[in-house]
Amino acid sequence: MPHAYFVTGTDTEVGKTTIAAALLHAARRAGLSTAAAKPVASGCILTSEGVRNDDALALLGQCSLALRYEEVNPLAFAPAIAPHLAAREAGVVLDVACLQAAVGAVLARRADFTLVEGAGGWRVPLSGQQTLSDLPVALDLPVILVVGVRLGCINHAVLTAEAIARDGLRLAGWVANVVDPQTSRLDDNLATLAERLAAPCLGRVPRLAQATPALVADYLDLNALLAS
Ligand SMILES: Nc1ncnc2c1ncn2[C@@H]1O[C@H](COP(=O)(O)OP(=O)(O)O)[C@@H](O)[C@H]1O
Ligand SMILES: [Mg+2]
Numbered sequence: 001m002p003h004a005y006f007v008t009g010t011d012t013e014v015g016k017t018t019i020a021a022a023l024l025h026a027a028r029r030a031g032l033s034t035a036a037a038k039p040v041a042s043g044c045i046l047t048s049e050g051v052r053n054d055d056a057l058a059l060l061g062q063c064s065l066a067l068r069y070e071e072v073n074p075l076a077f078a079p080a081i082a083p084h085l086a087a088r089e090a091g092v093v094l095d096v097a098c099l100q101a102a103v104g105a106v107l108a109r110r111a112d113f114t115l116v117e118g119a120g121g122w123r124v125p126l127s128g129q130q131t132l133s134d135l136p137v138a139l140d141l142p143v144i145l146v147v148g149v150r151l152g153c154i155n156h157a158v159l160t161a162e163a164i165a166r167d168g169l170r171l172a173g174w175v176a177n178v179v180d181p182q183t184s185r186l187d188d189n190l191a192t193l194a195e196r197l198a199a200p201c202l203g204r205v206p207r208l209a210q211a212t213p214a215l216v217a218d219y220l221d222l223n224a225l226l227a228s
Pocket of ligand 1: 009011012013014015016017018019055177178179205206207208209210211
């Protein structure tokens, strides 16, 4: 039975890509086939092969299935701004049905373990009244929440978990990514998160000098996720 999850975070730059790439790495190490999608990316560079985004490339690097870049990242916008604004400037309508079709095609490849990385946090706008959270809802994907641990993260984490539950999705696990190692009362903050998030903690990742997928994977418990 293939496992597929949507990866969201308490904010942008909290470690969604870092944790997703590490989970994919852990899955490969466990002998599972892997696939990934980053359906919408803003902040891309133009290469001779087309527009490329760092997140999508990092995820693609951990896919055991041979996926083309465009399959992993169908919508890529150059400016590093909110996706709905980047799309508007590019004259593209960000529509959840299009994203659902693109990600659905990756899921149809039926890798043992597939991750779909969002953009920013849970309620990032697409177009009109649509938000990126409509995508995991349409695909009925369980959610992994990456908490960027710093002062203020408990509120962001709890609000995000509430929104996920209200949207009818299951929080399959969360990761404490200690982006600010100076966070006061770190252990107490993590204990509070554990009390208030109704899902297994998949790991506590320290601030590493090199946050490579292989090194970060050592701090993650894939089995806690697959068993949940
Ligand atoms: N545990 C960590 N230790 C060191 N650097 C990290 C860690 N987690 C994330 N980073 C770095 O922080 C930045 C943002 O992380 P990223 O995974 O791109 O976040 P997001 O996908 O949520 O925007 C990147 O430069 C990444 O390498
Ligand atoms: Mg990212």
